[in-house]
Amino acid sequence: MDIGLIKELKENYQIVFHDINLLEQAFTHSSYVNEHRNLQISDNERLEFLGDAVLEIQVSDYLFRQYPNLPEGKLTRLRSAIVREDSLSKFAKECHFDKYVLLGKGEENSGGRNRASLLCDLFESFLGSLYLDQGYGAALKFIEAVIFPKVAAGDFTRELDHKTKLQEVLQKNGDVSIEYRLVAEVGPAHERIFSIEVYANGNLIGAGEGKSKKLAEQDAAAKALQDLEA
Amino acid sequence: MDIGLIKELKENYQIVFHDINLLEQAFTHSSYVNEHRNLQISDNERLEFLGDAVLEIQVSDYLFRQYPNLPEGKLTRLRSAIVREDSLSKFAKECHFDKYVLLGKGEENSGGRNRASLLCDLFESFLGSLYLDQGYGAALKFIEAVIFPKVAAGDFTRELDHKTKLQEVLQKNGDVSIEYRLVAEVGPAHERIFSIEVYANGNLIGAGEGKSKKLAEQDAAAKALQDLEA
Incomplete structure (x- = not known):
C-alpha cells in the first residue's frame, strides 16, 4: 500500500x-x-x-x-x-x-x-x-x-438544451413565468428567419433568431443565459 | 387517493x-x-x-x-x-x-x-x-x-450456471474445497462422452456426463444441487 x-x-x-x-x-x-x-x-x-x-x-x-x-x-x-x-x-x-x-x-x-x-x-x-x-x-x-x-x-x-437550462436557472429560487414571443418573420417561405424574444415575469431578458421558431427560442434562451451569467 | x-x-x-x-x-x-x-x-x-x-x-x-x-x-x-x-x-x-x-x-x-x-x-x-x-x-x-x-x-x-450456484450454496457458511474429477472417457473421438464426479471436502456429492469436460462438470454440479435441495 x-x-x-x-x-x-x-x-x-x-x-x-x-x-x-x-x-x-x-x-x-x-x-x-x-x-x-x-x-x-x-x-x-x-x-x-x-x-x-x-x-x-x-x-x-x-x-x-x-x-x-x-x-x-x-x-x-x-x-x-x-x-x-x-x-x-x-x-x-x-x-x-x-x-x-x-x-x-x-x-x-x-x-x-x-x-x-x-x-x-x-x-x-x-x-x-x-x-x-x-x-x-x-x-x-x-x-x-x-x-x-x-x-x-x-x-x-x-447536456441540457438552452431553454431547459434557462428555466432551471430562473426557477431555482421560486416560480418565475417565462414567455417566448414571436416578434418578426422575414424572408421568403423557404428561407424564413424567425425572431423571438424571451421574457421573465414580463421583463425582456433575451432575443434570438433562427430558421424555425424552435431554433429562435433556443437562441433567445442562450442569449439570456449569457447575460445572466456575465 | x-x-x-x-x-x-x-x-x-x-x-x-x-x-x-x-x-x-x-x-x-x-x-x-x-x-x-x-x-x-x-x-x-x-x-x-x-x-x-x-x-x-x-x-x-x-x-x-x-x-x-x-x-x-x-x-x-x-x-x-x-x-x-x-x-x-x-x-x-x-x-x-x-x-x-x-x-x-x-x-x-x-x-x-x-x-x-x-x-x-x-x-x-x-x-x-x-x-x-x-x-x-x-x-x-x-x-x-x-x-x-x-x-x-x-x-x-x-441466472447463474450450476457450478457457480453449487459453489455459492456450499461456501455459504465457510470455505469448502470443491473438486471435479474426470473418471471416464468413452466412445470414438468425434462422439466422446466424458464422466465427471464432483467432491466437496473429499466427499462425492454428484456425478454427471457430457460431450465435453465443461458440460460434464455442469451436469455433475446440477445433480449435486438436486440432491442438496431435495
Whole structure:
C-alpha cells in the first residue's frame, strides 16, 4: 500500500480507512492479481460493482433535489453525463488515483494507467470500499467534495438544451413565468428567419433568431443565459 | 387517493406515509395528468428516476454481502435479473399496486394497468416516494419484505450456471474445497462422452456426463444441487 495515497486521502478529503485491506483491494487491478497469484489477493471488480450503485443513488438524489423542475428524461440525461466513463476517469485523475493503482506489467506497458475505462472502474471501486469501510454518509461526503461542485458550476448542464437550462436557472429560487414571443418573420417561405424574444415575469431578458421558431427560442434562451451569467 | 392502498400499505408492510401527496404522486401515471390538466398535479416519472437508483444500491448491497464469492460479472447478471422490467412488474402486482394506479382513459382502455413497463415504473416510483418520505431505512425494509426473500429462495439464481450456484450454496457458511474429477472417457473421438464426479471436502456429492469436460462438470454440479435441495 502506497503511503502517499493514505496521506493524500487524509489531507485532501479527511478520509482515514479503518480497514486498510479494503482500500488496498480498491486499488488492485485484475492484471496485478493475475501476475501475483501467490499473494492470494482480490482485485477491485466486486467493489466496483458496489461503488457504481452507490454513485448512482447519490447523484440521483442530488439531481432530484437540486433540479425540482427538471422532467425525468432530462434528469436521466444529466445523470448519464455525470457518471459516464469519461467523467469518472477525470475525477479519478483529479484525485490522483491513477498514481496509486496496482497494475500488471502488461497492463502498465499498454498504457492502462491512463485508460479511461480502467480509471472509471477505479473511481467506482474506491467509492465502494469507502462505503463498506465507513458507510453511506462518508461516501456522500467524498462525492460532495469531488463531483457536486462541478455539477453546480454547470460542467454538465451543457447536456441540457438552452431553454431547459434557462428555466432551471430562473426557477431555482421560486416560480418565475417565462414567455417566448414571436416578434418578426422575414424572408421568403423557404428561407424564413424567425425572431423571438424571451421574457421573465414580463421583463425582456433575451432575443434570438433562427430558421424555425424552435431554433429562435433556443437562441433567445442562450442569449439570456449569457447575460445572466456575465 | 384510494383508501384501500393506505390500508394495504399499513396492514401488509406497516407503512404509513407522512406526506400523502408523495404517495399520490407515485401512483399518478402521466396519462392521468394529461387528461386532468386543470388539477395541476404531477406524474410519477421523477419519483421513478429516484426509485430506480434506490433499488439499485439496495439490491447491490444485498448481493455483495450475500454472495461473498461471486465475481463481479455474475453479481451484475444477478442484479439485472432482479431489477428487470419483468421482475419488478411482478413485485408491483404482488403488492396490488396495479389496483391503485391512476390512469388516463386511453391508457386504461389499451390495457395499461397490466402492462409490464408501466407496473415496473410504478414499483420504482413507489420506492422513490417511500425513500423521500421516510428515508433509506424504510425503503430498505420494504425491499427486504418484498424482494430479498425471493432472491434467498433462489428465484433468480437460475441466472447463474450450476457450478457457480453449487459453489455459492456450499461456501455459504465457510470455505469448502470443491473438486471435479474426470473418471471416464468413452466412445470414438468425434462422439466422446466424458464422466465427471464432483467432491466437496473429499466427499462425492454428484456425478454427471457430457460431450465435453465443461458440460460434464455442469451436469455433475446440477445433480449435486438436486440432491442438496431435495
